[in-house]
Amino acid sequence: MKDNNIDNIIELSNELRWQIGDEFHDNLTESIYADAADIVKDSVTTQDGEKRFRLDSKIDKIVTSKIWGFPIMFLILGTVLWLTIVGANYPSSLLASLLLDTVHPLLQSGANSVNMPWWLAGFLIDGVYLAVAWVIAVMLPPMAIFFPMFTLLEDFGYLPRVAFNLDSLFNKSGAHGKQALTMSMGFGCNAAGVVATRIIDSPRERLIAIITNNFSLCNGRWPTQILIATIFIGAVVPESLSSLASLLAVISVAVLGMAFMFGVSWALSKTVLKGEVSTFNLELPPYRPPRFWKTIYTSLIDRTLIVLWRAIVFAAPAGAVIWLISNVHVGDETIAAFLINGMDGFGFLLGLNGVILLAYIVAIPANEIVIPTILMLTVMVTGIGGGAGAGVMFELDSINATGDILRAGGWTLLTAVNLMLFSLLHNPCSTTIYTIYKETNSVKWTVVASIMPVILGFVVTFLVAQVWRLLF
Amino acid sequence: MENYSPLLALSIFFIVVALLYVLFRPTKGWFWIIRKAFESSEKVIIEDVLKQLYHFETSNNRVDMKTLVQILDFKNTDIVEAVKKMTINDLIYSESDVLKLTEEGRDYALRIVRVHRLWERYLADKTGIHKKEWHDRAESMEHRLSHDEADELAAHLGHPKFDPHGDPIPTKTGKMASVHGVELPLLPVGSVGKITHIEDEPEVIYKQILAEHIYMGSLLKVIENNSTRIVFESEGEEFKLAPIVAANLTVALIEKEVVIEDNIARLSSLKEDETAKIIGISKENRGESRRRLLDLGFVKGSNVSIDLLNPLGDPNAYLIKGTSIALRKDQASKILIKKD
Numbered sequence: 001m002k003d004n005n006i007d008n009i010i011e012l013s014n015e016l017r018w019q020i021g022d023e024f025h026d027n028l029t030e031s032i033y034a035d036a037a038d039i040v041k042d043s044v045t046t047q048d049g050e051k052r053f054r055l056d057s058k059i060d061k062i063v064t065s066k067i068w069g070f071p072i073m074f075l076i077l078g079t080v081l082w083l084t085i086v087g088a089n090y091p092s093s094l095l096a097s098l099l100l101d102t103v104h105p106l107l108q109s110g111a112n113s114v115n116m117p118w119w120l121a122g123f124l125i126d127g128v129y130l131a132v133a134w135v136i137a138v139m140l141p142p143m144a145i146f147f148p149m150f151t152l153l154e155d156f157g158y159l160p161r162v163a164f165n166l167d168s169l170f171n172k173s174g175a176h177g178k179q180a181l182t183m184s185m186g187f188g189c190n191a192a193g194v195v196a197t198r199i200i201d202s203p204r205e206r207l208i209a210i211i212t213n214n215f216s217l218c219n220g221r222w223p224t225q226i227l228i229a230t231i232f233i234g235a236v237v238p239e240s241l242s243s244l245a246s247l248l249a250v251i252s253v254a255v256l257g258m259a260f261m262f263g264v265s266w267a268l269s270k271t272v273l274k275g276e277v278s279t280f281n282l283e284l285p286p287y288r289p290p291r292f293w294k295t296i297y298t299s300l301i302d303r304t305l306i307v308l309w310r311a312i313v314f315a316a317p318a319g320a321v322i323w324l325i326s327n328v329h330v331g332d333e334t335i336a337a338f339l340i341n342g343m344d345g346f347g348f349l350l351g352l353n354g355v356i357l358l359a360y361i362v363a364i365p366a367n368e369i370v371i372p373t374i375l376m377l378t379v380m381v382t383g384i385g386g387g388a389g390a391g392v393m394f395e396l397d398s399i400n401a402t403g404d405i406l407r408a409g410g411w412t413l414l415t416a417v418n419l420m421l422f423s424l425l426h427n428p429c430s431t432t433i434y435t436i437y438k439e440t441n442s443v444k445w446t447v448v449a450s451i452m453p454v455i456l457g458f459v460v461t462f463l464v465a466q467v468w469r470l471l472f
Numbered sequence: 473m474e475n476y477s478p479l480l481a482l483s484i485f486f487i488v489v490a491l492l493y494v495l496f497r498p499t500k501g502w503f504w505i506i507r508k509a510f511e512s513s514e515k516v517i518i519e520d521v522l523k524q525l526y527h528f529e530t531s532n533n534r535v536d537m538k539t540l541v542q543i544l545d546f547k548n549t550d551i552v553e554a555v556k557k558m559t560i561n562d563l564i565y566s567e568s569d570v571l572k573l574t575e576e577g578r579d580y581a582l583r584i585v586r587v588h589r590l591w592e593r594y595l596a597d598k599t600g601i602h603k604k605e606w607h608d609r610a611e612s613m614e615h616r617l618s619h620d621e622a623d624e625l626a627a628h629l630g631h632p633k634f635d636p637h638g639d640p641i642p643t644k645t646g647k648m649a650s651v652h653g654v655e656l657p658l659l660p661v662g663s664v665g666k667i668t669h670i671e672d673e674p675e676v677i678y679k680q681i682l683a684e685h686i687y688m689g690s691l692l693k694v695i696e697n698n699s700t701r702i703v704f705e706s707e708g709e710e711f712k713l714a715p716i717v718a719a720n721l722t723v724a725l726i727e728k729e730v731v732i733e734d735n736i737a738r739l740s741s742l743k744e745d746e747t748a749k750i751i752g753i754s755k756e757n758r759g760e761s762r763r764r765l766l767d768l769g770f771v772k773g774s775n776v777s778i779d780l781l782n783p784l785g786d787p788n789a790y791l792i793k794g795t796s797i798a799l800r801k802d803q804a805s806k807i808l809i810k811k812d
Contacts, residue, residue, distance in 0.1 A: 164789065
């Protein structure tokens with residue numbers, strides 16, 4: 001009897017709901033909003049908001065004007081990037097000389113004096129410690145410079161105007177204007193760029209921004225690009241032009257990355273992401289003087305240290321793996337040599353070589369250790385002098401010496417060009433992959449974001465290699 | 473590696489790419505076609521026949537075998553086979569060549585229609601799929617959703633009365649709201665009405681209506697009506713349609729003249745230095761994005777003006793409740809205002 005009553009009531013409620021019609025719910029919500037707005041209008045008074053607003057709109061008129069909007073934007077973002085890349089050199093080399101040139105030998109001799117077995121010392125000091133030290137030395141300074149500057153701009157209120165200016169470009173590829181910001185953030189660090197996509201509240205556009213963030217050349221890859229461009233691209237033009245040529249080469253790779261970002265965004269929004277909900281809106285908050293110290297503090301703690309910690313966690317086992325594959329022998333060759341021989345054919349098809357492919361596999365945890373790993377493996381495989389021993393990553397102070405080692409490893413201009421392309425188009429580092437998983441909570445999108453760039457990288461380098469060999 | 477040549481490698485690569493393209497290109501790829509062929513089982517044919525008969529019945533048209541075979545996109549023999557089976561199972565019967573639904577057949581047809589329209593509603597409210605695709609997706613979904621799943625979906629959507637085109641959704645018990653209004657070409661000049669239904673078939677005409685940005689629930693006023701074109705004004709814009717296109721719009725006359733506000737325009741038509749009051753948000757803007765706009769203060773009675781024009785033309789920033797909010801043109805066109 002009782003159950004029957006309940007059923008009747010539910011039936012009646014469904015019936016009534018149906019009679020009221022679809023618009024009822026909307027109308028109710030809207031009238032609540034309208035009432036709330038009325039109450040606010042009557043009871044809240046605003047004081048001297050006018051004056052601030054006038055200053056705001058003056059700034060806005062300039063930074064979003066047809067003439068000045070884009071030059072100002074390029075100037076500011078360019079300055080930030082330049083300060084980061086150039087400014088990070090000094091603290092980086094300081095850290096490197098401390099951690100790599102001073103502490104590392106100290107640890108080695110310390111291990112010797114307590115008679116630690118060679119394999120344990122190699123594994124811990126040459127493998128784990130070296131990778132961690134390397135990541136800290138290369139990664140920390142640029143992030144410590146880039147993130148605070150970026151956060152200051154954000155805090156001041158300028159960045160939303162950049163999103164506003166650029167939105168129609170992103171709209172054409174199905175993305176959100178705020179992706180301009182997460183993309184710029186990606187130039188600092190892709191993991192941080194992925195975290196920054198939280199500012200995009202539309203689900204579809206946010207996924208697009210996450211998946212394509214890897215096309216921003218991050219801090220870990222700038223040094224690789226600059227080094228390779230200086231050695232190989234700079235060498236093909238007269239010496240007076242060489243630094244200009246290598247600079248242009250690096251910039252074109254970064255611009256190519258942006259082109260890929262737009263193209264892939266467009267393709268994603270037309271195919272796999274078609275069904276996701278999209279809501280656009282962009283708030284332009286009033287300008288305010290940035291809270292300097294607070295910003296510095298939070299950007300160092302929230303962004304820099306968290307990202308650095310994740311990188312260290314992933315770099316430590318990578319160092320161990322690098323040391324192990326170069327020291328554990330199967331038959332008469334090391335695992336590394338075995339893998340390199342196995343991948344040489346495929347590498348050749350891509351205009352690369354087995355060493356590079358292996359380096360990119362073991363250096364998934366951090367792009368920073370790609371070049372040291374390549375150098376170590378090249379020395380090991382070719383058997384030329386130099387280097388610091390099997391499994392011990394190293395870098396040379398002299399760019400010429402580095403070039404000599406690479407050329408001895410069979411590198412040509414094609415290898416260099418394709419390495420630069422592959423450095424742009426390959427899977428994100430494991431820190432970023434982990435962050436993508438954290439942010440999307442989806443294995444599917446994490447896999448897409450990780451695999452798609454590698455496939456693109458394979459296709460692009462393959463095509464370049466074949467065309468190059470046909471032409472030259 | 474011995475017989476490697478870049479030309480060979482390139483040609484293998486392009487052959488593989490071409491193959492993948494032929495197999496997997498959207499909708500026309502062989503893979504999809506083959507998969508679809510597997511799906512078009514007898515059940516699909518029976519359900520499509522029922523649906524067609526139902527639509528003909530509601531529009532008071534008669535169908536014989538010949539027209540049915542012409543309309544449906546299946547092999548003729550399969551259709552004949554299906555019709556035979558349906559007659560045996562008491563879903564349809566024929567009266568001197570004209571095919572008719574039995575009571576049972578009509579029930580079945582209504583269930584299919586219900587799933588189709590519910591699914592369109594779902595696509596409109598809960599996903600970002602473009603309206604062009606709603607119909608086709610619902611066409612394939614209607615054969616896949618079970619009765620219970622349809623009920624669950626209806627509950628999830630809040631038992632909607634109409635699908636996004638304004639077609640009534642039958643309830644579980646087969647009840648259906650009626651659509652008010654007449655086809656647009658039948659309205660005399662000067663009459664005012666509200667669009668209550670936009671027919672989504674045939675596709676060619678529906679696409680034209682979509683391209684014109686004509687929305688469900690918009691008020692309109694007929695300005696000119698003759699055999700070559702129909703001109704009407706809606707939300708501050710003027711639309712010109714051929715009668716054949718206009719016939720796909722159903723418009724309910726509004727009797728009380730007081731209801732209509734003059735000078736209703738779309739926010740997208742606001743010029744710099746003009747101010748306006750918000751009248752409401754078009755029904756075309758649904759779900760998540762509608763709620764977001766309300767959250768931001770785009771509610772009835774708010775004052776709005778242009779804060780910033782974009783250097784690239786889109787989006788513009790609007791000043792609302794003391795905050796500057798940028799909206800894209802297609803969003804602004806769904807917000808109705810009255811200029812001061």
